Amino acid sequence: MSSSRPEESTRDKTTERADAAEPAGSAAPRASEVPSRRGRVRALDAVRGLAICGILLVNIPQITRMRGAPEPGVYVPAEYWSQLLVHQRFFPVFSFLFGLSFAIFLDGAARRTSVPRVVLLRRMVALGVVGALHHFLQPGEALLPYAIVGIAVLLPASWLPRWLVLLAGVLCTAAAVLLLYGGTALIPGLFLLGLATARYGVHDRLDRSNTAVALVFALSLAAAAPLLHWQSGDIVRNSYSHGAAAAGILLASAYVTGLLLLLRTRVGPAVSAVLEPLGRMALTNYLTATLLVVALAPVLGLPHSMRFGTAFALAGGILGVQVLWSRWWLRRFRYGPFEWAWRVVTWWSPVPLRGAGQGV
Numbered sequence: 635m636s637s638s639r640p641e642e643s644t645r646d647k648t649t650e651r652a653d654a655a656e657p658a659g660s661a662a663p664r665a666s667e668v669p670s671r672r673g674r675v676r677a678l679d680a681v682r683g684l685a686i687c688g689i690l691l692v693n694i695p696q697i698t699r700m701r702g703a704p705e706p707g708v709y710v711p712a713e714y715w716s717q718l719l720v721h722q723r724f725f726p727v728f729s730f731l732f733g734l735s736f737a738i739f740l741d742g743a744a745r746r747t748s749v750p751r752v753v754l755l756r757r758m759v760a761l762g763v764v765g766a767l768h769h770f771l772q773p774g775e776a777l778l779p780y781a782i783v784g785i786a787v788l789l790p791a792s793w794l795p796r797w798l799v800l801l802a803g804v805l806c807t808a809a810a811v812l813l814l815y816g817g818t819a820l821i822p823g824l825f826l827l828g829l830a831t832a833r834y835g836v837h838d839r840l841d842r843s844n845t846a847v848a849l850v851f852a853l854s855l856a857a858a859a860p861l862l863h864w865q866s867g868d869i870v871r872n873s874y875s876h877g878a879a880a881a882g883i884l885l886a887s888a889y890v891t892g893l894l895l896l897l898r899t900r901v902g903p904a905v906s907a908v909l910e911p912l913g914r915m916a917l918t919n920y921l922t923a924t925l926l927v928v929a930l931a932p933v934l935g936l937p938h939s940m941r942f943g944t945a946f947a948l949a950g951g952i953l954g955v956q957v958l959w960s961r962w963w964l965r966r967f968r969y970g971p972f973e974w975a976w977r978v979v980t981w982w983s984p985v986p987l988r989g990a991g992q993g994v
Contacts, residue, residue, distance in 0.1 A: 675738075675837055676906070677897055681890055682731055682916050683909030687953055688724025688889075689776075690923050691716060694945045696774045697927050698936040712942035717873045718866055722816055722882030725776070727890055729821050732780055733803075733828025734837060736788050751789065757980040758784045764921070764976075772924050779818055787822045788829060796833035803827035807883070816879025840894060851891035858884035911960035912953070915970030919956045926952050 694700075695716075739757075743750040758781045765777030791799050807823030810816055831837060840847060861881035865873065896905055912919055927948070931937055934944050963970065968989040969977060977985050 676910060677840070677894060678731065678735070678837065679911075679913035680897060680906050680909040681727065681893060681913065683912030683914075684889065684893055685724045685727040685731065686912045686916055686919055686923075687909075687949075688720050689728060689920070690949045690953065691720045691946060692724070693772060693774070693924070694927055694931070694936070694949055695942065697772050697924060698931040698945070699938055700936060700942065700945065701938060701940050710940050710942050712946055713940070714869055716942065716946075717869045718862060719885070721873060722878060723885045723889065726820060726824055726883055726886040728776070729780075729824035730828040730831075730886075732784070733788060733825035733830075734832045735828070736784065736825070737829050737832030740792065751792065753980060754789060754792075755785065756982065757976070758789075760976060760979040764972075768921060768924065771928055775924070777920075779821060783821045783825060788825050791826060791829060796830055799826050799833060800830035803830050811879045811883065812876055815874050815876060816882055817874075820879070820883075844895070844898065847891050847894050851888055851895060854884045854887035854891065858888060907961075908957055911957055911964055914964060915956075915960045915973060917976065918970035918972040919960065921972055923952050923956070926955075 695713075736754075740750050740754060743753045747753055761777055761784070762781030765775060765779075765781055768775045769778055791802070794802075803823050803826030805823070806826060807820060810819035810823055813819075858881050861877050861884065865875075865878050865881060893905075893909075896902060930948060934948060935941060936945055936948070960970070967974070967987050969985075969987065974985060974987050
């Protein structure tokens with residue numbers, strides 16, 4: 635994926651490429667399956683930043699145990715639009731990026747060590763520990779299941795040919811939608827689809843594929859429209875269904891491709907300036923957002939309420955602060971604080987935190 639951001643220095647490109655992902659990478663692929671990778675794919679950070687925004691909108695009601703509509707046909711407007719446009723729409727994006735980033739990280743690890751899978755395993759275990767602790771504040775958090783599925787699914791898949799990874803990803807995702815109503819059941823399939831995307835080098839060619847991106851955007855939106863219309867008829871009953879899960883996948887695809895197209899317009903640099911810092915510090919922002927919600931929600935009267943408008947205002951305030959803080963931090967440091975700590979554990983050695991030329 636490309637971005638309208640300025641070019642990084644050669645040194646920054648070579649040192650940051652393996653860090654484009656928060657998750658660790660899979661084992662070294664066959665030489666014939668490794669596309670040329672030069673420089674950080676910065677649009678991935680913007681897409682990840684978009685996912686962080688959407689996930690926070692969903693997480694606040696879960697963390698605070700807000701109440702939903704009491705009966706069919708009775709909606710709080712903010713909740714209605716959240717169920718229609720946000721719920722199950724950004725979780726697939728984050729899951730797909732995890733699988734894609736898995737491959738990117740491992741390709742970098744394979745050039746630095748003869749045991750990249752050991753590095754990967756240590757990285758996933760560390761993520762699982764953080765997720766287990768985070769679970770006490772947010773029972774529906776994603777890090778722990780990501781770590782478990784990463785070890786159980788992505789690690790073994792790193793030995794498979796890319797065509798088989800792609801097939802398995804399609805089948806697992808379809809089964810999750812058709813049999814299990816989506817949700818966390820989508821994680822294995824989307825992980826594999828992200829891994830396959832990296833193995834085929836699709837993300838490296840997107841800057842030369844405007845027509846293809848526009849076509850995927852149009853088809854995704856067109857396919858999602860009738861499902862959204864159906865779901866809007868009864869949000870309470872239809873939000874957990876096969877149709878809603880399919881709509882989530884399709885709308886997630888439309889969001890991602892729509893953002894990629896937007897990044898190539900005149901407003902692209904401004905959009906990237908907001909989303910990219912969020913994405914580069916995705917782990918830090920994900921965890922600190924939970925801490926802020928836990929601290930501020932009681933003051934705003936959110937627990938066990940139906941104040942979805944207030945919840946979304948809180949999300950906007952948190953994201954605004956995180957954008958400013960992330961930009962300030964990344965002008966001075968190479969990684970976000972949690973990203974840095976995770977990297978130290980991953981490599982089990984000191985990692986420089988400060989570095990010049992890391993501005994966003």
